[in-house]
Amino acid sequence: MSDTLKSIWFAAITALLASLLLTGASSGLKEYRLANIKLDNQKNLLKSVGLIHPDVTYTGEDIEKLYRENIKSYRAGEAGDLVPETAAAPQGSPLFLYVKDNQTRAYILPVHSRGLWGKIDGYLAVENDGRTVSGFTVYNHGETPGLGGEIEKAWFQNNFRGKKIVDQNDRFVSVGIIKGKVADQVAAENQANFVDGISGATLTGRFLSEGLRDTLLAYEKVSAKFREGQINLNTAAAEKTSSP
Amino acid sequence: MKLTATKEFKALAEPLVKNNPVFIQSLGICSALAVTVQLKTAVVMGLAMTMVVAFSNLIISSLRNVVPRNIRMIVELIVIASLVILADELLKAFLYDIGKQLSVFVGLIITNCIVMGRAETFALGNPPWVSFLDGLGSGAGYSIVLVTVAFIRELLGSGSLFGFQVVPEALYRAGYQDMGFMLLAPAAFIIIGLLVWLQKALIKE
Numbered sequence: 001m002s003d004t005l006k007s008i009w010f011a012a013i014t015a016l017l018a019s020l021l022l023t024g025a026s027s028g029l030k031e032y033r034l035a036n037i038k039l040d041n042q043k044n045l046l047k048s049v050g051l052i053h054p055d056v057t058y059t060g061e062d063i064e065k066l067y068r069e070n071i072k073s074y075r076a077g078e079a080g081d082l083v084p085e086t087a088a089a090p091q092g093s094p095l096f097l098y099v100k101d102n103q104t105r106a107y108i109l110p111v112h113s114r115g116l117w118g119k120i121d122g123y124l125a126v127e128n129d130g131r132t133v134s135g136f137t138v139y140n141h142g143e144t145p146g147l148g149g150e151i152e153k154a155w156f157q158n159n160f161r162g163k164k165i166v167d168q169n170d171r172f173v174s175v176g177i178i179k180g181k182v183a184d185q186v187a188a189e190n191q192a193n194f195v196d197g198i199s200g201a202t203l204t205g206r207f208l209s210e211g212l213r214d215t216l217l218a219y220e221k222v223s224a225k226f227r228e229g230q231i232n233l234n235t236a237a238a239e240k241t242s243s244p
Numbered sequence: 245m246k247l248t249a250t251k252e253f254k255a256l257a258e259p260l261v262k263n264n265p266v267f268i269q270s271l272g273i274c275s276a277l278a279v280t281v282q283l284k285t286a287v288v289m290g291l292a293m294t295m296v297v298a299f300s301n302l303i304i305s306s307l308r309n310v311v312p313r314n315i316r317m318i319v320e321l322i323v324i325a326s327l328v329i330l331a332d333e334l335l336k337a338f339l340y341d342i343g344k345q346l347s348v349f350v351g352l353i354i355t356n357c358i359v360m361g362r363a364e365t366f367a368l369g370n371p372p373w374v375s376f377l378d379g380l381g382s383g384a385g386y387s388i389v390l391v392t393v394a395f396i397r398e399l400l401g402s403g404s405l406f407g408f409q410v411v412p413e414a415l416y417r418a419g420y421q422d423m424g425f426m427l428l429a430p431a432a433f434i435i436i437g438l439l440v441w442l443q444k445a446l447i448k449e
Contacts, residue, residue, distance in 0.1 A: 003312065003314075007312040007314055011318055011319065014319050014323075018322050018323070018326040029333050029336070032338065036336065036337070036340035037340075145278065149347070
């Protein structure tokens, strides 16, 4: 056998062994990994409505319990009506309600935005007035650490709290990320609609702004109902019984 | 023969201080800047790195007489990359939060010159057991630097160690402030520079 052929065989067998090993490890650990991802997901959802305290360490059970007690899964129909999530053929766009003492405190929208390098997944929570942002979190992104990657940091996400998705005339405008500081760049009457950008991550900010806008637009009918005060848990429950 | 004179001992102990991969060989600086804001991430990164470099040395050394010379780099990379992916999978399964904080830097162990450097300069010319010890030593040498830098940065930058507050509340009330600069990458440069100076001053050739 020639040397070249021997080298090719050796490389092929090494690669095959390595890939078998990694496939085995990956599928063997899949269960743990998926469980962790689910927990992280739930944790971020809870964080968006302020149920996770930054200084407290939570176990998996703590998070599951908090989630079970406070968060309800719903689907939004085309007219902005809310239908509880049921196993059988869910229709409409998913969203979550933060329900406490039989009162809907906030609704949480899943955000799937484009980023600079890949998808950005997160949650945007809006308070039950349909106007005020309760929180924003990111659980998955591929942005550059230290630049666009700062979107997963508390200092950036905390800026969203209390911002408005409507302008002073109660018209929908979304909430956007600007380049630089809001205090320097935006007129006083519009400052409630913007958060500070990340230096070195202008594009990430632009894509995420678009993503947030698209998400909010898609659920605008739900937001409008919240603004008009038409949604509380009881009406949502009533719709549950009336829907087939 | 004294224990300290054996080849095994030298392989293990030399990279700890005397021939430290970060201080003397100036390798692995990038991740030493990135993951040393907190002790917790630094410790996990050090462990992952030690595991990868020790086992890559072991495997590459065991294969050193059968690998065809012309594709040895390819084989080394397959071994190293597989070990790194394995480390990443283990982190995702058992230390998800820390793995998330380490983000790309676990994957970037592949490009950490310490791993390739030890494989090329040591494992290819030495038997498996000694190479394994050399890998452990190099990984530990790297970890020592990481943990030292992280200790200083977390203590001065956040007033905590392993996430526990150690600077007393009374001190903050008296006007003490955390040094925000310590949380930024340039701080790690300065600390590493000072440590290199200290190491050279203490250990004369």
